[in-house]
Amino acid sequence: MRRGKFIVAALLAGSASLLAAPAIAQRRAPAAAAATNAVPALGYTHRVLPNGLNVYTIRDTRTANVSVQMWYNVGSKDDPAGRSGFAHLFEHILSRVTRNIPHGQLSRIVEEGAGGTRNASTGPDTTNYYETVPANQVEAMLWAHAERMGRSVLDQSVFEAERSIVQEEMRQRVLSQPYGRLQRYYSFDTGFTGHPYRRSGIGTMADLNAATLDDARAFHANFYRPDNATLIVSGNFDQAQLDRWIDRHLGSLPRPATPILRHRMVEPPRTRPRSIIAYGPNVPLPAVVFTWQRPRQNHPDSAALAVIDKILSGGQSSRLFRSLVYERQLAQNANTFDFGLEDAGIFALQATVASGKDIAEVEAALAAEVARLRDQPVSAAELEEARNEIVSETLFGRETPEGRAFELGQALTGANDPRWGDRLVAAVRRVTAADVQRVARLYFADNRRVSLRYLDEAQRPAGQAAWDPSAQATDPALGRTFPPDTRTPNTLAPEAERMAPPAPGPQQPFAAPAFAERRLANGLRVVVARSTEVPVTSMQLVFGGGASADPAGRAGLASMMAVLADNGAGGMTAPEIAARIESLGGQIGSAINQDSSFAFVNAPTANIGAAAEILARVVREPAFAQAELDRERRRALDQLRVSMRDPSFVAQRVAWRAVYGDAPYGSPNTGTAASLAALTRDDVVAYHRAWWRPDNATLVITGSMDAAAGFALAERLFGQWQAPAEAMPQLPANRAGTAAAPRVIVVDNPASDQSAVAIVTRGVARSDTDYFPLVVANSALGGSSTARLFQEVRVRRALSYGANSGLPSYRDEGVLVALAQTRNNAAPEVAQVMMAEIRRMRDEPIAADVLGKRRTLLVGAFGRQVETTNGLGNFLAGLAVQGLPMSDYARYIPSLQAVTPEQVTASVAAEIDPARASIVIVGRASEFLEALRAQHSNVEVIPIGELDFGSASLRTAAR
16 A cells, blocks of 8 residues: 655555456455465574674575675664764775775676675664675675675775765755654654664764764774674575685684674663654654654564554554544554664654644544554454564565565564564464553553654744754763774775686576466456566556546646545445455555556465455446545645655656656646646546556566466456447657757755756657667666766765666657756756766767676666566566567567667767756755856746746746
């Protein structure tokens, strides 16, 4: 179902019924519920090297990939006093330079050399570094981890460069986001009392600026060592050979003679309630957060807390959604956050207040749901639903080598128990209603609650000082001191002396799924692809039309229709649909793009038949009740209000209008305030009847279901579905329209802490012969961290946390778009750099070796995407959207591999014209407008309050 938990971001930085009535109308117990609980154990091997490094391996010969992960037992709780953000800073530093890996080359080894992906994350307890690569590249990844652990370079230039990038990340992820400060600072500072967990993992500007190189070296020497690390290798490998490689590259690293210095602190128990009002400069709607202390992750009560988390906010049948969002419409969203850590934890409830509603009423509603949990036993149906949701999440999470490795790593670092995942699932099965009530009473007492109101800065009383995160981050009670590092610092070796990474071994064959395709008598195209042995299945129905079929003045109609489809259908109300799907451990929902709309369901395979029955009702018999339209319209307007505070959201919407003008592709998919207000139920019903019909649909089934079972299910559910008598509507001949003249548009938002920069020009249709050469060209421009935009904007200039480009492909002409966020005064420079790189695409032919590296990267990314049930389903549904045959799946990799440098040069010259590109900057114009006008004579300035996405002019009608 459609929902999200926004505090989680703080962790790491109708037609008449034609379906037989008995199919769903009965509210029966979940079919085959016991079968969904059959979760295979997460098998592994374990050994400890003489230097103290723990090694865990998970072998799977069915995959062509391997995930290599190093987990260090150091997180933000270990940051020194006055140095918050240190562990996160080291997450960046250890990927920069080593004795044998020059600046920027680690990403090139992983992405361009191996066709893999790499990243890292920092939590309160741990820091991890991970790569997923083709299986023949595993030795090179082990060597790279040995380089980072034993031979990393930490000098002044590395330290200052990565500190600048972390500060850009802070501006982008925290300061410029509507609820960034609430997520990263207030929730944890108020949720914990005396433990270092209260400090933000990303740190503060003041603490980062105060840090010195000597501080960093002492911190590094204490924590980044083999006896404080765990290596996890998951995927296709030969165990004996892998053990030899691990011993060679990582076993040879010395174990320091000095002990690891740790400062353990205990979170004091909370005995009194606390109420806080906090303010932020970018708060479109008030928010409420309640927090309670909970025990450490590996506590026996964690299973009951996991069940409570699902009962309160596990989907649209959950108590908070039904009460606060759906029935009473007090909140835009309402969720819980169960955060168990190594030493302690918090359990939080949060809600964003709906426009026009009283914050006190929201607080009272949240408190009432907690009291109900304490005072009344939960129902057997709620308990079973929560269990099945947890089991389903576990199954889908274990589909890939990376997912299994992450589950194991989190179990080891958070619970100190490699079997924690299996034990938690087993314990969840044993949770009773009495357990839930006991745990709620034990931990969720009113006198132990912290209540936080988060309001806009304009509401702060005159004279009241602003909250300063540095005050808590430098609290002496959280002190850390580490002995100085007396070792000789590593330096980058001269080029002639550098060790090269190990050569790859033989390539593991890529196992393609078993495809089958059939068309039913009513015109419905059915595609079944058995792709996994994990017992999960995904079904997607994709329909032509999409947002580009929205009538004039009705932008957002397709989106609203799709949202409303599962808000009541086939005699079931929205809460009944949600309860039924979630009791099966499934998810149901919808999505749209310019060319199509989707309806989907995912579930454990044992329950997919029952879940698919609900999908059929949703697609064929939506009720589109007026009350549901009114409710979702209000939510959409509130969501738009929040999104308008995000500079990247605004920049991308403006960019699409700039490049497409008044053509259908330029219209905003989710509508405007005016178009949403104008929508009627008749509009919604008419759109559904026109486009959601079997002769305009493809059903894609992926997962562990075989072709015979898939076709039988499709025939049973959709075989008698009749298309309307009238002909299919006609779409505009060219939904992209005529290319608009280039513009330089500034959207002035004085409240913005950062500027978003977008450069956009016309691309090609997905079916165009230039498509694959341009995919390669875009990959070189901005498709990864080794691409030109990222290297120029982030790595060389430290102007942004990241810069990238994309090539969205549609049935008609698509776009090439480059995006970045930066501090306001750097926006003209970032725009200039990005435009120069787009010109370079055209002026500088791609070298043959660069082309080969980008092809390697793209082929690897494709392999990782289609390794998951949903990833494969999305790819196949995309082929259906574009009117392409399913056989293009088999041709995708050969099409990439066949691209030549000459084809790239010719395609870029034919299709990408930098002189036709538009520049969009959204931010505080007073800090950059003069410099931008010195570069461009045609700058348009639109105040954020006068911005109108409803027309190509982008200005309200009054202007």
